[in-house]
Amino acid sequence: MSAVPSLAESGSPQYATDWVIVAASRVMSLLFAANLKAKKVPVPTFYNTAIDLLSPSDLTSDFEQWECCSSSYALCGYPGLLSIGAKIGMLTHEGKRQMGAEARQALVDGLLGRKLVQPVLQISVRRSHLVEDSLRAIEGARGELKKLLKISFVGEDGLDGGGLKKEWFLLLIRRLVGPEYGMFVHESESHQLWFNPAATELGEFRLIGTVLGLAIYNRATLDISLPLVCYKKLLGQEAVTLEDLEGLRPGLARGLRQLLKWDPDSVEEIFSRTMVGEYERYDGTVVEVPLTPGGEAIPVTASNRGRFVDLYVDFHLNRSVYQQFSAFKEGFDAVAAGNALSLFQPEEIELVVSGSRERLEIDHLASTAEYEGYNRSDATVEAFWSYVGSLDEAGERRLLSFITGTDRIPAVGLKLRISREPDLGRLPSSHTCFNQLLLPDLKSVKRVAERLEVAMGESEGFGLH
Numbered sequence: 001m002s003a004v005p006s007l008a009e010s011g012s013p014q015y016a017t018d019w020v021i022v023a024a025s026r027v028m029s030l031l032f033a034a035n036l037k038a039k040k041v042p043v044p045t046f047y048n049t050a051i052d053l054l055s056p057s058d059l060t061s062d063f064e065q066w067e068c069c070s071s072s073y074a075l076c077g078y079p080g081l082l083s084i085g086a087k088i089g090m091l092t093h094e095g096k097r098q099m100g101a102e103a104r105q106a107l108v109d110g111l112l113g114r115k116l117v118q119p120v121l122q123i124s125v126r127r128s129h130l131v132e133d134s135l136r137a138i139e140g141a142r143g144e145l146k147k148l149l150k151i152s153f154v155g156e157d158g159l160d161g162g163g164l165k166k167e168w169f170l171l172l173i174r175r176l177v178g179p180e181y182g183m184f185v186h187e188s189e190s191h192q193l194w195f196n197p198a199a200t201e202l203g204e205f206r207l208i209g210t211v212l213g214l215a216i217y218n219r220a221t222l223d224i225s226l227p228l229v230c231y232k233k234l235l236g237q238e239a240v241t242l243e244d245l246e247g248l249r250p251g252l253a254r255g256l257r258q259l260l261k262w263d264p265d266s267v268e269e270i271f272s273r274t275m276v277g278e279y280e281r282y283d284g285t286v287v288e289v290p291l292t293p294g295g296e297a298i299p300v301t302a303s304n305r306g307r308f309v310d311l312y313v314d315f316h317l318n319r320s321v322y323q324q325f326s327a328f329k330e331g332f333d334a335v336a337a338g339n340a341l342s343l344f345q346p347e348e349i350e351l352v353v354s355g356s357r358e359r360l361e362i363d364h365l366a367s368t369a370e371y372e373g374y375n376r377s378d379a380t381v382e383a384f385w386s387y388v389g390s391l392d393e394a395g396e397r398r399l400l401s402f403i404t405g406t407d408r409i410p411a412v413g414l415k416l417r418i419s420r421e422p423d424l425g426r427l428p429s430s431h432t433c434f435n436q437l438l439l440p441d442l443k444s445v446k447r448v449a450e451r452l453e454v455a456m457g458e459s460e461g462f463g464l465h
Contacts, residue, residue, distance in 0.1 A: 213335025
């Protein structure tokens with residue numbers, strides 16, 4: 001599939017009757033399905049970039065054709081071929097379509113004097129009560145979550161041109177996943193977050209699920225590290241495996257694999273396990289839960305160890321966090337549920353929410369950056385990009401976090417703004433809400449590197465700047 005014709009003037013897609021495109025789509029779909037099981041190549045390998053050349057109206061028409069006419073050919077019937085950008089476009093279209101219908105009804109209601117029509121979702125919060133105010137606002141706007149989102153902070157001037165919204169996302173997520181609320185457990189080996197089985201504030205789990213959904217619609221990257229199995233479960237793929245657990249708790253998964261391979265004659269003696277799972281309360285006490293009726297009295301043996309592993313994996317990823325995850329998914333579905341979501345793979349949802357950890361493409365970043373008070377060829381700008389090029393991966397992550405507030409690259413790409421700081425005596429600083437670096441005219445690579453290293457060191461641990 002090297003090209004995909006656009007829609008004909010009649011509105012009927014020309015590619016729907018092109019046997020070459022139809023046959024190629026079916027073959028690629030079979031290969032894509034096989035790769036989902038074998039995991040030989042990354043999901044983006046199957047993207048057909050020619051589809052991205054279609055106009056937005058062509059893509060949305062294809063999406064609607066796929067929704068209403070399952071017997072007709074549509075590109076959306078072969079989602080493995082669609083890029084993340086195309087899928088996000090369809091997700092956005094679906095949300096706008098739904099909100100358009102609700103807006104029309106609201107207009108009728110307004111004309112009849114039933115209620116006032118609000119074209120945007122306006123959330124106003126106090127910084128000192130960020131979580132409480134956000135929760136209250138979202139709970140009171142359940143039918144409006146797909147409207148254009150605008151954020152304001154009480155007592156502060158300024159219209160939300162995107163910066164306030166980004167700041168709200170960053171601050172709220174950091175607060176919710178931090179130790180203060182105890183909603184998530186940080187897994188030290190994988191550096192991933194998982195739902196705390198001991199947490200009982202389900203409203204806050206609904207809130208964070210809603211925030212994830214809002215981030216997708218608003219193309220905001222969140223500073224959150226959830227394992228792939230979380231996104232798998234969000235898409236309704238709840239048959240969890242030992243491989244899923246390995247992505248979250250590698251050490252535990254290794255231990256379970258060792259149990260499966262152990263000499264059958266000494267399993268019971270060496271492992272001394274019964275059919276129970278466990279989790280830790282806030283006070284450090286361990287709660288044991290039978291994996292099967294009477295499990296606390298059933299020893300794990302060579303004959304039942306396979307069943308034990310299956311039940312243990314299910315306990316950690318499903319049963320022990322059932323209430324917490326259900327509330328989280330309820331919040332997510334309030335924004336993101338729909339036909340468009342089914343086009344995504346878990347890896348793609350993860351990328352859209354949290355961004356990519358790939359190395360920076362420095363030449364591309366330099367050529368697409370917006371320069372204020374500088375030209376691309378100025379000595380300080382050249383020195384800055386030379387410094388960036390000298391960084392290792394950890395250094396790139398650190399610099400990215402300093403400028404943007406997150407160490408990941410958004411799924412839809414990254415554009416930096418580099419502005420001249422007139423005071424040569426000041427350290428470089430940043431406005432993370434605008435991906436903006438304020439850089440004094442330091443001229444040399446040595447001076448740029450020294451000042452940036454000091455600035456990054458001083459900013460770490462102080463949140464947004």
